[in-house]
Amino acid sequence: MKRLLLVLVILIIPLAGCWDRVDIDMRGYVLGIALDAYPPNPIGQNSSEFEASPEEEEPLERMETHAGKPKYAMTVQLPMVKRAQNASSGQMGGGSEGSSTWEITQIGSSFMCMNREMATRTNLLMYYEHLQVIIISDEIAKQGLEKVMDFFVRDPEMRRRVKIYISKGEAKRILDVIPRIEDYASMYLSLLPLNAKKTSRMATDTDLGEMIINIHSGLDFVLPKVEAIKDEIKSSGGAAIKNGKMVGWLTEIELEAVKLMRNLYRGGVLTIKTPGEEEGLNVLEITKAKSTIKPSVKNNVPHFDIRIKVEGNYAEDVNIHTHGQLDMEYIKKLEKAFKKEIETFCAQTIKRMQEEYGADVLQLKKVLQTKTPAYWKKIADHWDEIYPEASISITADVTVRLLGLET
Amino acid sequence: MRVERLSKVQVMTITVGAIFGVDILMVQHHMVKIARQDGWISLAIGGLLSIGFAFIYYLLAVLHPDLDMPEIKLKLCGPFLGRLLLFPTALYAVLYAGLSARIFAQALKMFLLDRTPIYAIIALMLVVVAYSVYKGIYVIGSISDVIFPLCVFTVVSMLLLSFQQVDLDRLKPVLFENMDNVIRGIFPGFRHFMGFGIIAYIYCHTYQAKGTYKWFIAGLLIPIAFYVLLTVVSIGVFSVGSLEGLIFPTLTLSKSIEFPATFLERLESFTAVIWIALVFESLIVFFYISIRDFSVLFGISRKYDRYTIIVLIIAAYIISLLEPHGIQVLNYFRILVSTYTLYSLIIVPLLTGYALLKRRRSKQ
Amino acid sequence: MLSLLKKLASSKKDRIYEGRTEHLKQFRLSANIGDNTTRLLDIMNNSFDIKTRTFKIGRTNTRAAVIYISELVNDFIINNNIIKSLILESTFVTDKNGKVDLDLIKDSMLSLAEVKEAETFDEIVLGIMSGDTFLCIQGFAKGLLISARQYKGRTVGQPNLEPSVKGPQEAFVEMLSVNLGLIRRRIRDPNLTFEIHKLGRRTKADVVLMYIKGIAHKDLIDKIREKLLAIDIDRVTTAVEVSKLMIDKPNSIFPLVQVTERPDRVVAAMNEGRVAMIIEGAPDGIIIPVTLPILMQSPDDYFESWLAASVIRITRYVCFFISILFPAIYISTTSFHPGMLPTRLVLSITASRTGVPFPAVLEALLMEFTLEILQEAGIRLPRVVGQTVSIVGGLVIGQAAVQAGVVSPIMVIVISITALSSFAIPDYSLSMASRIIRIPFILLAVTFGSFGIAMGLLFLLAYFSSLKSFGLSYLTPVAPFRPRDSRDALIRGPLWSMHRRPEFLRPEDTQRQAPTGRSKPNES
Incomplete structure (x- = not known):
């Protein structure tokens, strides 16, 4: 018995071949993906980068497609590991200006197909487990995200913690940027959201998994906006997504408001004009913000009571002299001013969302579903019409805890 | 020299091993499909019911301290009817x-293995299973003693780590106009815990000390708690809508845990080994059951166990490769377990009742 | 006499010159010392180191002879206490009738502790071979075996294989008597029992079973004795060799007995209810039975705070697994699932591997093989040139291979950590076993990735669970799990909590320490 088993095991191992074995240096680690629409060529895009090499050679033969005309252009970013490593360790000396990544663009109608077509152009095996970001151009986002995301959810190599960005303009341009302190733009973008602790103007919790959950649950949401110039990337503000389609941009302050109301606030600063003074500014560093949304129904119209509780430390004053004056009375005054400011910009944001975009970025739908299921059942089919009519009241409550080292 | 027996702890660990099986990868998916966000309630009710049912099994085993399940069936129902009842099991x-x-x-x-053919994966697994089963029930006990703490540790740490992503709002509304579905989900929930039947196979190998049933119930409660928690956490992380579309939510869950910038960035490398161990353990337990059943069915003596194992392993190997469609296998699996659960829901209480009756009669 | 010899030579079956000496039992001494000495010398093939001295006793005419092996005896004692007193003193050698009396000589003359009578040749030959001095006297069909042994050997030194930081620094030597002394000195208990057996058809080595009666379970002792007596072999030199003949699964690569050179370890083991065995001529003691957790213990564990010792012990277990698995894990994560590593690590490994011509497996096997060569060479080389190995190994294999681009630096790190971990395993045989099963794990990893490793581990688990050392499961007390005994398994519990001897050894006396202090008093 034992011998038989042993023979079996020994037989299996060489029989097995090594189906899945690919040495680590034989894989192409896709760090970032940019999705653009095609045609027309995205804004600011000459055809040179897409199909032909800069020396005006004949373009590579286009991919044949089984079904449909090519609708998308997918760019993947592959690290050129050896070059990056040598540049960083300084063994090669010069040539540090060159890019350490290779961006390959492929056009086609399905992403799996494009992915495999790339295998005809690289000697490496495309590997997506280390994908850091997916950048989607606003044009595709406006056509609908759900249409393009299936490959990224179905494929087991994809991770649900991949960051999603919506680019203003062409998405590929973002990947082309060489950040000064990082070799790869994708890595840069994946670490950028960690700064959301310091600033509130950057969207958080917007990875692939979160986005898919929102899409599957039929919720509207916000994705971060990203822009780039030659060697700099900036992510701030966001894109409002309604029914899986982008409907418009959110400004930085609007994003801040959404984060405050959706309980996603991680930290940031709030600046107000000093009450009663012309030039002065007061700055509050918000350390803790918590919001609760209470729904109620009056005359078949939903009403939402949003309460935002904000705690923070007094951080700075500009153009005024408060030295030694920060007593309780003054702080109370400040708190009131902060509160008013929060209520104002939140209300403005909601108004724009309701009237202009009709996007339920606060996910009030979910509040109704979970808290007043009976009412939700009645209006489930008409939510899109009811949402702009819903009345929303905002109450903020600000506490200034610490004053720094001065009063 | 030494009379070997299974300890009370092993009663628990083997029971846990028998219940945890491939189900742990997809229990949430099933439950959510039936009862949506209240799936965990159905599962919990099903689990509690299974405790009651497990007692019937336990009673049957206690009434026959020297026999295991197939022998009990034969003894109670005679050689012909007994074999008839034994065959489905x-x-x-x-x-x-x-x-x-x-x-x-x-x-x-x-x-894990994108291009490795399924037949090779199953073959390797079954070879190791055959080796372990061949070593007998006490070795199975030892194996489960080692796997148990590892699996508890992993499942608990996975649940804890994914807890920060849980949005409890996704579980709401609780029981809103959903009672029908919850009730419909009780039987499928119950079905996941059928592995407790192993007690009737191992009781005759234990010390049969007084508190054994406590450990047995503990062995049942741990999977119930884990399954319910796993369902709750999965709903909280993925939301009902997403969960309905995930075939193996537990694997996806372990894949979506990521700590920023630490070495343990990706937990699934670690958990994958534990899932393998868990499924492996349930495989050995079920092979043990089938070996005992077939041996008694055909009156093969224990000396020839090794041949029975080889035949059964090959049979299982062929069964596993018959159906080409991946999704159809899942359906077959569900139908199989449901059918058998119904069968034993009818048979085992009857057997136990008959055994009690017989005992009372013989006392008079 | 000649006829006797002829008779002996002619009977083919019982040739006196054959290796087996059991048949010598049927031959008895004759009353003629000339015959006796010649026959003895013949049996022993007239080897030159066998010394015979014939003389006359006292002032009588009775002739006597002593036969001994000069290298094994104390010359001074033979000269002074035997020959000199027999020749010079006449008072105690004759009885009232003036005849030489053997009993009188034995009782009143020989001022030596161990004197016994012998009549058959097997007894006498074995005695002489063991270093006894044989005295025979004309007219008596029996002689005296006088023990004046003096074996030459090294003195008690420090343990080489199992060094420890604190605690006793004595190790067994090749002399049985010294070793027994080392143990007796540590247990002043009349129940400490030494059972002597002779083993080996030709070597006739003294094998001593040691246990404490009343602690070690009777069944265990009986079983070991039975196995020991069943051995029929021409030659044994070490106790390990003997134990290899006794274990149930001789094919196992994992040690099923514990080998130690530390008397304090033997003493501790006997106090737990285990049985030890040592043999004349070898500095190794064997402790039976053994389990994997016991093999992972080190004497130092008990000299430190229990928390510190537990941490160290857990580290050791981790090392055991690293030693078995690390190359396999490296291959499976890099070649199968690079997604499991952090992105930056993947990129740096990739960078370090660019230009290496071999796949990772081959690289690993190559380095593994090199490591084995280094280890083997390190043991074989004389101390004087031993340094060369480390220079050649460290510089040439490590650095040069990396610079030449034959292996990647990360692989050197992997293999070095693996090697270091295998040295951290306290038991040498276990560390050897871990080196061997590393290779199958590499093969599994290269075909099935982490799934292969997991299946390998499960196979190992099943194998360990089925392995038995003299009826004791190899993984006890972890599996089957014994809560009380596990205080001294994966961790080293505080001493007050271990007031009972390990239950799994089924000691007859369970109490080790009064259940005082912080333990529950009602646990009796």
Whole structure:
């Protein structure tokens, strides 16, 4: 018995071949993906980068497609590991200006197909487990995200913690940027959201998994906006997504408001004009913000009571002299001013969302579903019409805890 | 020299091992499909019911301290009827082992081994299973003693780590106009815990000390708690809408945990080994059951166990490779377990009642 | 005499010159010392180191002879206490009738502790071979075996294989008597029992079974004795060799007995209810039975705070697994699932591997093989040139291979950590076993990735669970799990909590320490 088993095991191992074995240096680690629409060529895009090499050679033969005309252009970013490593360790000396990544663009109608077509152009095996970001151009986002995301959810190599960005303009341009302190733009973008602790103007919790959950649950949401110039990337503000389609941009302050109301606030600063003074500014560093949304129904119209509780430390004053004056009375005054400011910009944001975009970025739908299921059942089919009519009241409550080292 | 017996702890660990199977990868998916966000309630009710049912099994085993299940059946119902009753169980165990090996191989193929053929994955697994089963019930006990703490540690740490992503709002509304579905979900929930039947096979090998049933119930409660928690956490992380579309939510869950910028960035490398161990353990337990059943069914003496094992392993291997469609295997598996659950829901209480009756009569 | 010899030579079956000496039992001494000495010398093939001295006793005419092996005896004692007193003193050698009396000589004359009578040749030959001095006197069909042994050997030194930081620094030597002394000195208990057996058809080595009666379970002792007596072999030199003949699964690569050179370890083991065995001529003691957790213990564990010792012990277990698995894990994560590593690590490994011509497996096997060569060479080389190995190994294999681009630096790190971990395993045989099973794990990893490793581990688990050392499961007390005994398994519990001897050894006396202090008093 034992011998038989042993023979079996020994037989299996060489029989097995090594189906899945690919040495680590034989894989192409896709760090970032940019999705653009095609045609027309995205804004600011000459055809040179897409199909032909800069020396005006004949373009590579286009991919044949089984079904449909090519609708998308997918760019993947592959690290050129050896070059990056040598540049960083300084063994090669010069040539540090060159890019350490290779961006390959492929056009086609399905992403799996494009992915495999790339295998005809690289000697490496495309590997997506280390994908850091997916950048989607606003044009595709406006056509609908759900249409393009299936490959990224179905494929087991994809991770649900991949960051999603919506680019203003062409998405590929973002990947082309060489950040000064990082070799790869994708890595840069994946670490950028960690700064959301310091600033509130950057969207958080917007990875692939979160986005898919929102899409599957039929919720509207916000994705971060990203822009780039030659060697700099900036992510701030966001894109409002309604029914899986982008409907418009959110400004930085609007994003801040959404984060405050959706309980996603991680930290940031709030600046107000000093009450009663012309030039002065007061700055509050918000350390803790918590919001609760209470729904109620009056005359078949939903009403939402949003309460935002904000705690923070007094951080700075500009153009005024408060030295030694920060007593309780003054702080109370400040708190009131902060509160008013929060209520104002939140209300403005909601108004724009309701009237202009009709996007339920606060996910009030979910509040109704979970808290007043009976009412939700009645209006489930008409939510899109009811949402702009819903009345929303905002109450903020600000506490200034610490004053720094001065009063 | 030393009379070997299973300890009370082993009663618990083997029971846990028998219940946890390939189900742990997809229990949430099933439950959510039936009862949506209240799936965990159905599961909990089903679990509690299974405790009551487990007692019937336990009673049957206690009434026959020297016999295991197939022998009990033969003794109570005579050689012909007994064998008739035994046959479905024997068949079930092999089918279950074959199908769950296949399902697990599919899951592995998706998450770990992209291009390795399924037949090779199953073959390697079954060879090791055959070796372990051949070593007998006491070795199975030892194996489960080692796997148990590892699995508890992993499942608990996975639940804790994913807790920060849980949005409890996704569980709401609780029980809103959903009672029908919850009730419909009780039987499928119950079905996940059928592995407790192992007690009737191992009780005769234990010390039969007084508190054994406590450990047995503990062995049942741990999977119930884990399954319910796993369902709650999965709903909280993925939301009902997403969960309905995930075939192996537990694997996806372990794949979505990521700590920023630490070495343990990706937890699934660690958890994958534990899933393998868990499924492996349930496979050995089910093979043990089928070997005992078939041996008694055909009156094969224990000396020839090794040949029975080889035949059964090959049978399970063929079963696992019969159906080409991946999704169909899942359906077969569900149908198989449901059918057998119904069968034993009818048979085992009858057997126990008859055994009690017989005992009372013989006392008079 | 000649006829006797002829008779002996002619009977083919019982040739006196054959290796087996059991048949010598049927031959008895004759009353003629000339015959006796010649026959003895013949049996022993007239080897030159066998010394015979014939003389006359006292002032009588009775002739006597002593036969001994000069290298094994104390010359001074033979000259002074035997020959000199027999020749010079006449008072105690004759009885009232003036005849030489053997009993009188034995009782009143020989001022030596161990004197016994012998009549058959097997007894006498074995005695002489063991270093006894044989005295025979004309007219008596029996002689005296006088023990004046003096074996030459090294003195008690420090343990080489199992060094420890604190605690006793004595190790067994090749002399049985010294070793027994080392143990007796540590247990002043009349129940400490030494059972002597002779083993080996030709070597006739003294094998001593040691146990404490009343602690070690009777069944265990009986079983070991039975196995020991069943051995029929021409030659044994070490106790390990003997134990290899006794274990149930001789094919196991994992040690099923514990080999130690530390008397304090033997003493501790006997106090737990285990049985030890040592043999004349070898500095190794064997402790039976053994389990994997016991093999992972080190004497130092008990000299430190229990928390510190537990941490160290857990580290050791981790090392055991690293030693078995690390190359396999490296291959499976890099070649199969690079997604499991952090992105930056993947990129740096990739960078370090660019230009290496071999796949990772081959690289690993190559380095593994090199490591084995280094280890083997390190043991074989004389101390004087031993340094060369480390220079050649460290510089040439490590640095040069990396610079030449044959292996990647990360692989050198992997293999070095693996090697270091295998040295951290306290038991040498276990560390050897871990080196061997590393290779199958590499093969599994290269075909099935982490799934292969997991299946390998499960196979190992099943194998360990089925392995038995003299009826004791190899993984006890971890599996089957014994809560009380596990205080001294994966961790080293505080001493007050271990007031009972390990239950799994089924000691007859369970109490080790009064259940005082912080333990529950009602646990009796």
